[in-house]
Amino acid sequence: MAKKLIERGFGARYGKSVRDKYAEVESRQRKKQKCPFCKKTVKKLAKGIWQCKSCGKKFASGVYCAS
Numbered sequence: 001m002a003k004k005l006i007e008r009g010f011g012a013r014y015g016k017s018v019r020d021k022y023a024e025v026e027s028r029q030r031k032k033q034k035c036p037f038c039k040k041t042v043k044k045l046a047k048g049i050w051q052c053k054s055c056g057k058k059f060a061s062g063v064y065c066a067s
Contacts, residue, residue: 029064036061 010019033042035052036059042050051058 025064031065033065 010022033044033050034040035042035050035055035057037057038052038055040052040054042052045051045058048060048063049058050061
């Protein structure tokens with residue numbers, strides 16, 4: 001269902017493979033990310049910059065996901 005909601009804005013344009021790749025990136029971006037140090041949740045500060053809520057460490061990682 002989430003995939004349908006994400007792809008709804010495209011309509012029949014851009015082809016299936018592009019819509020599937022976009023849906024994969026969006027779903028990965030929106031799920032909870034984990035700190036590589038203490039395995040708790042992190043907060044996205046800016047593109048590729050993350051901060052752990054519990055230990056307070058900042059680290060750089062992927063733009064769409066922390067791992």
